Every structure is written in structure tokens, then in C-alpha cells.
Amino acid sequence: MWNYERRLEYPINITRPNAKIAKIIMSQYGGPDGEISASLRYLSQRYSMPYRKVAGLLTDIGTEELAHMEMVATIVRQLTRGLSAEELEAAGFAPYYVDHTAGIWPQAAGGIPFNACEFQVKGDAITDLVEDMAAEQKARSTYDNILRLVKDPEVCDPIRFLRQREVVHFQRFGEGLRMVQDELDSKNFYMCNPEFDPGCGRNQN
Amino acid sequence: MMMNQMNQAQLLHWIDMVSFAVVDITEYLDTHPKDEEAIKYFNHYMDLRRSALRAYAEKYGPLTIDSANPENYWSWSNVPLPWEGGSC
Numbered sequence: 001m002w003n004y005e006r007r008l009e010y011p012i013n014i015t016r017p018n019a020k021i022a023k024i025i026m027s028q029y030g031g032p033d034g035e036i037s038a039s040l041r042y043l044s045q046r047y048s049m050p051y052r053k054v055a056g057l058l059t060d061i062g063t064e065e066l067a068h069m070e071m072v073a074t075i076v077r078q079l080t081r082g083l084s085a086e087e088l089e090a091a092g093f094a095p096y097y098v099d100h101t102a103g104i105w106p107q108a109a110g111g112i113p114f115n116a117c118e119f120q121v122k123g124d125a126i127t128d129l130v131e132d133m134a135a136e137q138k139a140r141s142t143y144d145n146i147l148r149l150v151k152d153p154e155v156c157d158p159i160r161f162l163r164q165r166e167v168v169h170f171q172r173f174g175e176g177l178r179m180v181q182d183e184l185d186s187k188n189f190y191m192c193n194p195e196f197d198p199g200c201g202r203n204q205n
Numbered sequence: 206m207m208m209n210q211m212n213q214a215q216l217l218h219w220i221d222m223v224s225f226a227v228v229d230i231t232e233y234l235d236t237h238p239k240d241e242e243a244i245k246y247f248n249h250y251m252d253l254r255r256s257a258l259r260a261y262a263e264k265y266g267p268l269t270i271d272s273a274n275p276e277n278y279w280s281w282s283n284v285p286l287p288w289e290g291g292s293c
Contacts, residue, residue, distance in 0.1 A: 003269060003270055003271065004269075004270070005224075005268055005269050006267070006268045006269070006281075006284050006285075006286065006287060007217060007220065007221065007268050007287050008221075008287040008288075009221070009224075009225065009228070010221065010225070011217075011218065011221060012288075012290060013290045013291065014290065053235060053236070053238070056235050057232065057235040057236060060231055060232050060235055061232060064228055064232070070287065070288070073288065074287065074288040074290070077288050078288070078290050168229070168232070169232075172232050172233070172235070172236055175236035175237075176236060179236065
């Protein structure tokens with residue numbers, strides 16, 4: 001169950017539309033390392049996570065990612081609203097415009113549609129948490145790339161906030177991985193899968 | 206500044222700040238559940254968040270369904286949507 005809050009996690013007020021950078025930033029909505037992938041990855045992985053504290057961490061971070069998805073969509077919306085078809089075309093936005101006008105649709109910057117193959121649910125606690133840590137770093141790199149391309153301070157400010165959250169979540173998932181390892185045989189974490197093999201680990205709860 | 210002296214934009218900004226503290230410390234507590242200082246921090250910012258959400262709802266309409274208290278008008282649907290941007 002979720003409740004909606006009628007506010008953004010971090011404020012966004014963009015006063016200078018720019019479809020060229022909207023096309024780039026859109027990747028963090030529906031691209032390979034975007035916020036939809038992040039949210040669906042963690043919120044899907046949690047069901048079979050055998051350690052309640054780690055399943056709770058996946059839930060809370062997955063929930064925050066929903067707020068980040070809304071922030072990226074807001075940035076794209078504010079960068080494209082009020083522009084004419086001619087202005088969108090001049091910014092290289094015509095291929096998106098023809099299918100979606102100025103609506104928000106999940107795709108990568110290169111036009112590849114959002115797809116669940118961009119993330120995994122392996123059903124193995126260590127495998128999934130290592131993927132989650134990699135995902136946070138990949139998203140951090142994408143935000144770094146965006147910050148090299150975008151100079152408008154009204155856009156960079158919320159992008160920097162999102163980048164910082166990737167770093168914090170990397171730290172938290174590292175702690176989650178340690179919590180899983182603390183439940184397993186320290187001589188061989190990989191001898192069984194605690195999400196699948198009965199009796200795997202020292203202190204199953 | 207006291208909460209009752211804030212205008213709408215300032216109060217929303219305050220809610221964003223104290224709510225962010227709650228989000229961040231929640232995830233920290235998920236992996237450090239015995240950290241007493243962090244629990245104090247959580248309780249402090251959660252109190253500030255609750256009272257700020259209540260104050261905002263009374264003056265400008267509810268940001269959360271739990272702070273909605275409609276009498277004869279459904280103000281929930283009248284509060285600006287967050288992607289609109291603008292003054293606040």
C-alpha cells in the first residue's frame with residue numbers, strides 16, 4: 001500500500017524550456033539506469049528476500065525511487081512545456097514529438113523504449129544486492145554525464161540532489177549485503193541460495 | 206522563523222526539508238536499527254514534519270490524504286500538482 005504526497009521530494013522550478021536537454025535527461029526516467037528501472041528492481045526483488053530488515057530496506061529505497069521517477073518526469077515536463085512544434089524540431093525533438101507530442105513516455109535518450117530487461121530479479125540475495133549496488137553506481141555515472149552536458153543551474157540543482165541519493169543508496173545496499181552475509185557461512189557465502197535452499201545460512205529468520 | 210510566519214512557499218520548503226531528513230534517516234535506521242542518536246533524530250524531524258503538514262493543510266489544503274480534513278469542499282483535488290512548478 002502507498003500514499004501519495006502532493007509535493008516533490010526536492011523542489012523543481014525550471015523557467016527556461018530546453019527540449020535538447022529534456023531529450024538527454026529523459027534517460028533517467030525510462031532509460032537503462034533510470035528511476036523506473038531502479039524502483040521496479042527493488043520493489044520486485046523484495047518479495048523473496050528472506051531477511052526482513054533487508055526486504056524493508058528494498059521497500060524504502062524502492063519507494064524513494066518512485067519519488068525520483070516523478071522528479072525526472074517533472075524536469076522533462078518543465079523543459080518541454082509551452083514549446084511550439086517548430087521549436088521542438090529545432091531542438092532535435094521531432095522524432096519524440098511525432099509519437100508523444102509533449103507527453104512523458106519512458107524511453108532512453110536514444111529512443112529505446114523502457115523494458116524490464118534493463119534490470120534483474122535473480123531471486124538470490126547476494127546476486128540481487130550486488131546488482132543493486134551496481135545500479136546505483138550506473139545511475140550516478142549517468143547523472144555525472146548529464147551534469148557535463150547541462151549548464152542551466154535550475155536543472156543542475158535537482159540533478160545534483162538525485163546524484164547524491166545514488167551515492168547514499170550505494171552505501172545502504174552495501175550495508176544490506178553485509179547484513180545478508182552475517183547470516184551466512186563466512187567461509188563460503190555462495191554454497192547455497194538463502195532465498196531458495198531450505199536451511200541455507202546460520203540464522204534464518 | 207516560526208512556522209506560523211511562513212508564507213506558502215516557505216512552509217512548503219520547510220516541509221521538503223524536514224521530510225527529507227525523515228526519508229534519509231529511515232533508510233539509515235533500516236541498516237542501523239539500534240542507533241539511539243538516529244532514533245532521536247528521526248523522532249525530532251517526524252514531529253516537525255507532522256506539525257508542518259497539519260499547518261499547511263489548514264491554510265492551503267492537504268499535501269497528504271492523512272492531513273485532509275474536508276468540510277464542504279474537496280480541497281485535495283485543488284492543491285497544485287507538484288510538476289506544475291511556479292511560485293512554490
